[in-house]
Amino acid sequence: xxxxxxxxxxxxxxxxxxxxxxxxxxxxxxxxxxxxxxxxxxxxxxxxxxxxxxxxxxxxxxxxxxxxxxxxxxxxxxxxxxxxxxxxxxxxxxxxxxxxxxxxxxxxxxxxxxxxxxxxxxxxxxxxxxxxxxxxxxxxxxxxxxxxxxxxxxxxxxxxxxxxxxxxxxxxxxxxxxxxxxxxxxxxxxxxxxxxxxxxxxxxxxxxxxxxxxxxxxxxxxxxxxxxxxxxxxxxxxxxxxxxxxxxxxxxxxxxxxxxxxxxxxxxxxxxxxxxxxxxxxxxxxxxxxxxxxxxxxxxxxxxxxxxxxxxxxxxxxxxxxxxxxxxxxxxxxxxxxxxxxxxxxxxxxxxxxxxxxxxxxxxxxxxxxxxxxxxxxx
Amino acid sequence: xxxxxxxxxxxxxxxxxxxxxxxxxxxxxxxxxxxxxxxxxxxxxxxxxxxxxxxxxxxxxxxxxxxxxxxxxxxxxxxxxxxxxxxxxxxxxxxxxxxxxxxxxxxxxxxxxxxxxxxxxxxxxxxxxxxxxxxxxxxxxxxxxxxxxxxxxxxxxxxxxxxxxxxxxxxxxxxxxxxxxxxxxxxxxxxxxxxxxxxxxxxxxxxxxxxxxxxxxxxxxxxxxxxxxxxxxxxxxxxxxxxxxxxxxxxxxxxxxxxxxxxxxxxxxxxxxxxxxxxxxxxxxxxxxxxxxxxxxxxxxxxxxxxxxxxxxxxxxxxx
Numbered sequence: 001x002x003x004x005x006x007x008x009x010x011x012x013x014x015x016x017x018x019x020x021x022x023x024x025x026x027x028x029x030x031x032x033x034x035x036x037x038x039x040x041x042x043x044x045x046x047x048x049x050x051x052x053x054x055x056x057x058x059x060x061x062x063x064x065x066x067x068x069x070x071x072x073x074x075x076x077x078x079x080x081x082x083x084x085x086x087x088x089x090x091x092x093x094x095x096x097x098x099x100x101x102x103x104x105x106x107x108x109x110x111x112x113x114x115x116x117x118x119x120x121x122x123x124x125x126x127x128x129x130x131x132x133x134x135x136x137x138x139x140x141x142x143x144x145x146x147x148x149x150x151x152x153x154x155x156x157x158x159x160x161x162x163x164x165x166x167x168x169x170x171x172x173x174x175x176x177x178x179x180x181x182x183x184x185x186x187x188x189x190x191x192x193x194x195x196x197x198x199x200x201x202x203x204x205x206x207x208x209x210x211x212x213x214x215x216x217x218x219x220x221x222x223x224x225x226x227x228x229x230x231x232x233x234x235x236x237x238x239x240x241x242x243x244x245x246x247x248x249x250x251x252x253x254x255x256x257x258x259x260x261x262x263x264x265x266x267x268x269x270x271x272x273x274x275x276x277x278x279x280x281x282x283x284x285x286x287x288x289x290x291x292x293x294x295x296x297x298x299x300x301x302x303x304x305x306x307x308x309x310x311x312x313x314x315x316x317x318x319x320x321x322x323x324x325x326x327x328x329x330x331x332x333x334x335x336x337x338x339x340x341x342x343x344x345x346x347x348x349x350x351x352x353x354x355x356x357x358x359x360x361x362x363x364x365x366x367x368x369x370x371x372x373x374x375x376x377x378x379x
Numbered sequence: 380x381x382x383x384x385x386x387x388x389x390x391x392x393x394x395x396x397x398x399x400x401x402x403x404x405x406x407x408x409x410x411x412x413x414x415x416x417x418x419x420x421x422x423x424x425x426x427x428x429x430x431x432x433x434x435x436x437x438x439x440x441x442x443x444x445x446x447x448x449x450x451x452x453x454x455x456x457x458x459x460x461x462x463x464x465x466x467x468x469x470x471x472x473x474x475x476x477x478x479x480x481x482x483x484x485x486x487x488x489x490x491x492x493x494x495x496x497x498x499x500x501x502x503x504x505x506x507x508x509x510x511x512x513x514x515x516x517x518x519x520x521x522x523x524x525x526x527x528x529x530x531x532x533x534x535x536x537x538x539x540x541x542x543x544x545x546x547x548x549x550x551x552x553x554x555x556x557x558x559x560x561x562x563x564x565x566x567x568x569x570x571x572x573x574x575x576x577x578x579x580x581x582x583x584x585x586x587x588x589x590x591x592x593x594x595x596x597x598x599x600x601x602x603x604x605x606x607x608x609x610x611x612x613x614x615x616x617x618x619x620x621x622x623x624x625x626x627x628x629x630x631x632x633x634x635x636x637x638x639x640x641x642x643x644x645x646x647x648x649x650x651x652x653x654x655x656x657x658x659x660x661x662x663x664x665x666x667x668x669x670x671x672x673x674x675x676x677x678x679x680x681x682x683x684x685x686x687x688x689x690x691x692x693x694x695x696x697x698x699x
Contacts, residue, residue, distance in 0.1 A: 001614055001617055001618050004617075004621060008680050008681065009680070009681075010608075010679075010680045010681045010682050013680075013681035013682070014681065014682055042685065043679075043685060044679050044680075044681050044683060045679055045681070045683025045684060045685045046681070046683070048683045048684075049681065049682065049683050114548075116548065116550070116623075222680075222681050356688070357686065357688045358685040358686050358688070359685070359686065
């Protein structure tokens with residue numbers, strides 16, 4: 001498959017891993033921002049072919065994981081209404097709220113549907129004028145343009161029975177929260193390529209300068225991630241803290257201006273609560289006044305309290321990269337994908353789920369590198 | 380699903396004489412060893428590229444019998460029809476079943492029909508049960524798997540699941556992905572006739588290749604090593620999986636199986652399978668390791684290794 005196979009090529013990957021080893025003289029801790037990158041790292045075993053001096057810390061870029069419990073609860077309440085068709089991206093359905101998840105609502109008779117594009121939900125609303133159709137608008141800057149189009153389109157066409165339950169979050173404020181925390185150990189950042197395809201690279205320049213961390217806009221395939229690691233390590237070794245763009249095949253310096261304009265028209269920056277992390281100022285998107293009629297929270301008068309005690313779940317520490325999933329005492333014992341304590345174990349992009357699926361036996365019977373094709377780093 | 384089966388069904392129905400959990404139960408009556416199995420089909424949509432619920436109901440049960448090395452003989456067919464289900468659709472489904480049965484050389488000899496109120500069913504549900512005869516001395520079950528066995532698939536994986544997914548969700552790809560639904564009993568009989576001492580067979584239905592291997596690994600008590608680059612996946616299936624964020628290792632097939640055979644019979648097995656149209660893409664994809672830790676490990680394209688785990692629940696399309 002074009003644009004995939006060449007970025008999963010074993011020879012290129014090993015050459016890059018070798019190049020990283022050659023330039024590494026001391027330990028470095030890098031954070032990959034996006035859950036998609038985390039899964040790629042675990043799925044392809046990328047962290048096992050880079051030098052042991054480099055620690056990859058898994059960042060907060062899993063929209064499913066950071067959606068606060070109170071909004072999951074609101075979604076559950078709205079979805080359970082008989083007059084509602086509740087639409088969501090697939091991987092939100094299994095995320096536990098304080099009482100249940102959306103799949104349970106579906107099993108109990110709620111009309112909960114997976115859609116692949118927000119506009120599909122608007123189409124559904126037009127076809128079901130007797131029902132309220134609600135779309136769960138979650139995600140980072142990546143999904144914001146498509147969600148903005150859906151709201152804008154519904155407004156233009158006066159699709160009055162459509163609304164969105166918004167839980168949009170923004171990457172830069174989350175990075176600042178992580179980098180300014182007293183227990184931060186992140187020295188370099190692999191920014192999320194798809195977020196930057198929308199927003200561009202410029203908003204990361206002040207962050208790189210302020211916190212003296214290199215930021216490399218990085219893609220999602222093994223060769224992308226290894227190139228990102230290489231650039232980041234090179235900067236750290238040379239004492240630089242610049243913003244670089246590894247993912248040039250998708251990301252332009254200024255991003256996608258039409259998409260940004262659409263986001264600005266439909267959404268406004270608001271404070272947002274992050275599951276496991278807490279409220280971060282100016283870290284989310286909410287509907288602007290002009291589109292407030294499409295706000296499901298307002299339409300259904302949802303009253304949900306702030307997130308309660310997360311119990312044993314250390315999702316906050318995982319999402320800030322302070323702990324790794326296998327450092328959690330509940331990992332694989334009291335917390336599994338079948339019975340998750342927190343969202344990172346549920347989502348297909350969650351760090352805990354990635355470790356569970358690909359890495360469960362770390363330190364116990366962890367698979368070693370293939371002996372037939374040795375990687376220089378571990379020999 | 381596994382927990383449900385263990386906790387609710389096996390704990391109550393479990394028969395010490397047929398404890399081996401496999402696609403079909405083997406019973407000895409007189410001097411005859413018979414394989415017996417049943418399966419219910421609730422697929423949506425009823426018609427999909429490459430097949431329909433009728434052909435699927437024949438292939439699925441025939442394949443379950445074949446996986447114990449049995450030669451399928453007879454099937455039953457039970458229908459649960461929703462009131463108002465179009466008779467033309469039913470005719471089409473039954474024609475398709477009859478044709479699939481002919482091709483698989485099985486007879487449908489008994490059946491049942493029930494009608495439920497409108498709104499209480501999904502058009503039509505079909506149950507088929509099947510009996511086959513085991514006319515060889517091999518014990519084709521997971522516990523026969525041995526360290527060093529070659530793991531072989533009879534063709535590309537994931538096509539059925541993605542064909543259903545694309546049709547069900549109205550996803551439009553440039554090319555229509557056709558289901559791989561087919562009866563594979565002939566291939567199995569050919570292998571046995573060629574004198575391959577098959578250790579275990581498993582069709583790659585729900586949960587796909589990854590789930591089948593994990594189940595066998597756990598039951599056999601051996602680890603397994605797969606080579607990612609040798610697992611055949613067609614580009615259209617691979618692309619569709621990439622778009623939806625699915626892992627093709629977990630996508631269901633309906634005409635694909637894995638065979639565990641002694642290493643020295645691996646090439647012969649591939650040769651026999653390749654002589655059949657349903658096995659033309661047959662490939663050795665890995666081996667049973669000598670590690671008694673029941674773990675399926677994949678050597679990735681970039682040379683690292685990772686676990687291939689059981690999936691919990693269905694794969695859900697990703698946000699981004």
